[in-house]
Amino acid sequence: xxxxxxxxxxxxxxxxxxxxxxxxxxxxxxxxxxxxxxxxxxxxxxxxxxxxxxxxxxxxxxxxxxxxxxxxxxxxxxxxxxxxxxxxxxxxxxxxxxxxxxxxxxxxxxxxxxxxxxxxxxxxxxxxxxxxxxxxxxxxxxxxxxxxxxxxxxxxxxxxxxxxxxxxxxxxxxxxxxxxxxxxxxxxxxxxxxxxxxxxxxxxxxxxxxxxxxxxxxxxxxxxxxxxxxxxxxxxxxxxxxxxxxx
Amino acid sequence: xxxxxxxxxxxxxxxxxxxxxxxxxxxxxxxxxxxxxxxxxxxxxxxxxxxxxxxxxxxxxxxxxxxxxxxxxxxxxxxxxxxxxxxxxxxxxxxxxxxxxxxxxxxxxxxxxxxxxxxxxxxxxxxxxxxxxxxxxxxxxxxxxxxxxxxxxxxxxxxxxxxxxxxxxxxxxxxxxxxxxxxxxxxxxxxxxxxxxxxxxxxxxxxxxxxxxxxxxxxxxxxxxxxxxxxxxxxxxxxxxxxxxxxxxxxxxxxxxxxxxxxxxxxxxxxxxxxxxxxxxxxxxxxxxxxxxxxxxxxxxxxxxxxxxxxxxxxxxxxxxxxxxxxx
Ligand SMILES: Cc1cc2nc3c(=O)[nH]c(=O)nc-3n(C[C@H](O)[C@H](O)[C@H](O)COP(=O)(O)OP(=O)(O)OC[C@H]3O[C@@H](n4cnc5c(N)ncnc54)[C@H](O)[C@@H]3O)c2cc1C
Numbered sequence: 001x002x003x004x005x006x007x008x009x010x011x012x013x014x015x016x017x018x019x020x021x022x023x024x025x026x027x028x029x030x031x032x033x034x035x036x037x038x039x040x041x042x043x044x045x046x047x048x049x050x051x052x053x054x055x056x057x058x059x060x061x062x063x064x065x066x067x068x069x070x071x072x073x074x075x076x077x078x079x080x081x082x083x084x085x086x087x088x089x090x091x092x093x094x095x096x097x098x099x100x101x102x103x104x105x106x107x108x109x110x111x112x113x114x115x116x117x118x119x120x121x122x123x124x125x126x127x128x129x130x131x132x133x134x135x136x137x138x139x140x141x142x143x144x145x146x147x148x149x150x151x152x153x154x155x156x157x158x159x160x161x162x163x164x165x166x167x168x169x170x171x172x173x174x175x176x177x178x179x180x181x182x183x184x185x186x187x188x189x190x191x192x193x194x195x196x197x198x199x200x201x202x203x204x205x206x207x208x209x210x211x212x213x214x215x216x217x218x219x220x221x222x223x224x225x226x227x228x229x230x231x232x233x234x235x236x237x238x239x240x241x242x243x244x245x246x247x
Numbered sequence: 248x249x250x251x252x253x254x255x256x257x258x259x260x261x262x263x264x265x266x267x268x269x270x271x272x273x274x275x276x277x278x279x280x281x282x283x284x285x286x287x288x289x290x291x292x293x294x295x296x297x298x299x300x301x302x303x304x305x306x307x308x309x310x311x312x313x314x315x316x317x318x319x320x321x322x323x324x325x326x327x328x329x330x331x332x333x334x335x336x337x338x339x340x341x342x343x344x345x346x347x348x349x350x351x352x353x354x355x356x357x358x359x360x361x362x363x364x365x366x367x368x369x370x371x372x373x374x375x376x377x378x379x380x381x382x383x384x385x386x387x388x389x390x391x392x393x394x395x396x397x398x399x400x401x402x403x404x405x406x407x408x409x410x411x412x413x414x415x416x417x418x419x420x421x422x423x424x425x426x427x428x429x430x431x432x433x434x435x436x437x438x439x440x441x442x443x444x445x446x447x448x449x450x451x452x453x454x455x456x457x458x459x460x461x462x463x464x465x466x467x468x469x470x471x472x473x474x475x476x477x478x479x480x481x482x483x484x485x486x487x488x489x490x491x492x493x494x495x496x497x498x499x500x501x502x503x504x505x506x507x508x509x510x511x512x513x514x515x516x517x518x519x520x521x522x523x524x525x526x527x528x529x530x531x532x533x534x535x536x537x538x539x540x541x542x543x544x545x546x547x548x549x550x551x552x553x554x555x556x557x558x559x560x561x562x563x564x565x566x567x568x569x570x571x572x573x574x575x
Contacts, residue, residue, distance in 0.1 A: 013386045013503060013522050024385070035504055091363075092356065121503055121526075123384050123391075125365050130321065130353035140321065142350050145497070159498050160258075160346045161452055163443035179504045180497040211396055212362045218391040221383060221529065227536070227549045233560060236535070236553060237567040244533060246512045247455065247479050247572070 001054040002111040003044045005078065006098055006132070009062060009069045010034045010122040022217050033069050036117025038184040039177040043147060044115045045077035046182065050149070055079050057105060061086050061097040067200060074195035075187040081200045090211030095131035097207050102136065104203065110136060112171040118143040118178050126176070133174035140174040141167055145181050249280055252337040254328060255289040255308065256347055259443070262293055265343035265406040265452070267301045273341055274304030286335050288328055288424065291317030295421055304417040311424035318438035319347050325354040327424065332359060344403040352403050362395030365403045368530070386503050386522055387529030405509060406452060448482040450499050455481030456510045458501060459489060462517020462538065462557060466494040471561040472516060478568050484508065486518050501527040516557045520545025537561070
């Protein structure tokens with residue numbers, strides 16, 4: 001099987017996120033692999049382990065600093081990495097760049113599966129996977145929590161509002177991954193060493209299509225509230241039920 | 248002309264409340280301009296008779312009652328929606344923010360070459376010239392605004408908890424939606440079946456959420472949380488360690504790698520208030536924290552707090568709530 005995985009990096013939420021001049025203060029954040037992408041990569045590597053002769057290639061549209069991220073992916077079991085160096089934010093432009101990178105890498109064929117995280121934790125758009133599927137002209141299923149192979153088709157599960165959906169899909173397809181699908185492996189020192197020998201291809205791509213959406217401003221959210229400490233349960237119920245009429 | 252199209256989502260023949268809410272909000276928007284008409288699209292068999300009492304305003308709804316389109320196939324649904332959007336010269340398409348629309352809206356963004364603005368907090372802003380959308384980003388530590396760069400737009404809107412008071416009235420016409428290309432279209436991702444959890448309210452859709460963290464101490468401890476949630480007509484939520492320990496299902500996890508909730512009341516029991524958890528409750532209206540640690544960060548984002556052992560507090564709280572509801 002040919003398996004592609006799309007990865008991005010996001011600011012580590014445990015670092016303090018500050019803002020200068022209407023954008024994130026890059027100097028103060030550490031970038032990590034998008035948590036949902038770890039499930040995507042892990043699932044890809046598991047598919048490869050199940051199907052002999054498979055190859056996992058990771059793709060990222062990101063600034064040059066993303067090489068670290070790709071090294072981590074190689075250490076987790078990916079075979080090759082392709083970096084499209086670009087500072088784009090718009091989901092449409094990212095999907096466009098990914099679809100071109102994938103088409104050029106597989107030379108006009110399509111990979112059997114493309115895994116993506118269900119969304120990035122920074123902007124939480126979740127738009128790239130279905131857009132990529134649309135551009136590649138293939139099926140997509142978002143936020144899967146289970147995947148099993150059954151002959152020619154894949155059986156999938158995902159959580160929907162108040163229930164579970166069971167789906168079937170045939171390859172090629174874009175699948176985006178939700179927490180609960182698997183537990184991503186830790187990388188060993190040996191794997192990290194070996195990853196240094198694996199190639200990272202730099203793919204020059206020019207994205208001159210204008211974005212569909214622009215971010216026009218960002219500011220820190222004011223979250224702090226003054227907590228009113230209540231002495232006993234009766235008073236709390238009185239406040240919530242009477243004063244605030246919440247139930 | 249400034250026509251609006253609303254995607255009405257049905258599940259098991261019932262049109263989702265969130266979709267009805269959006270139809271009604273779009274009606275308010277349309278009322279602001281003179282030349283706006285509202286259109287709807289509904290795929291799959293649904294009891295449209297019962298809709299009459301809920302949908303306000305004038306409008307035309309295209310309905311395909313065929314059973315075979317009851318389950319969403321994003322590729323096929325996208326072509327149905329795109330056809331109507333173009334046929335009625337619409338400028339804006341609206342979805343409730345659901346797992347279905349998260350699959351469908353991005354495809355339509357490309358097909359219609361329309362800007363997709365996900366999770367917009369306010370619809371009023373969408374009426375503005377620039378079509379700006381404001382919403383939390385970076386685990387709700389920041390608020391960002393986004394502007395559409397294309398003349399056509401798609402919005403997915405999170406559910407609003409408070410029902411607005413709107414007068415019924417107007418006239419809605421249903422027109423049969425023609426199912427074209429159904430045979431030729433590759434239906435490559437197919438929903439085989441859905442299993443709904445027995446009338447349990449989804450945490451992302453609930454108006455009241457009672458959530459438990461590691462402080463609850465184990466799966467059994469959640470009996471108290473469940474009891475309070477049931478009593479108040481709310482849903483149970485959980486922090487990540489609770490899910491990772493297997494005390495509760497992942498569907499209940501709230502936070503950065505779980506669900507985002509926006510209830511009118513959020514009661515956090517034995518939850519410390521880590522940033523990744525707070526990421527999911529940024530839009531909760533009233534927050535109550537119950538925690539034995541007076542200095543737990545959750546109190547910094549809470550409106551009301553009780554310091555103490557939740558195993559003592561919750562039973563008393565349940566008794567008081569029962570009393571209160573009885574008297575009401
Ligand atoms: C990439 C990433 C993603 C994450 N995503 C999420 C996410 O989506 N959701 C999420 O919740 N977390 C997430 N986390 C984890 C997060 O960082 C915290 O570890 C987690 O939220 C803590 O859960 P907790 O508050 O239940 O547990 P703890 O932090 O252990 O807090 C337990 C609290 O209970 C109190 N307590 C203990 N006993 C009692 C008692 N008897 N009565 C009253 N109070 C008591 C304690 O004082 C304490 O404040 C994520 C972390 C990472 C790194």
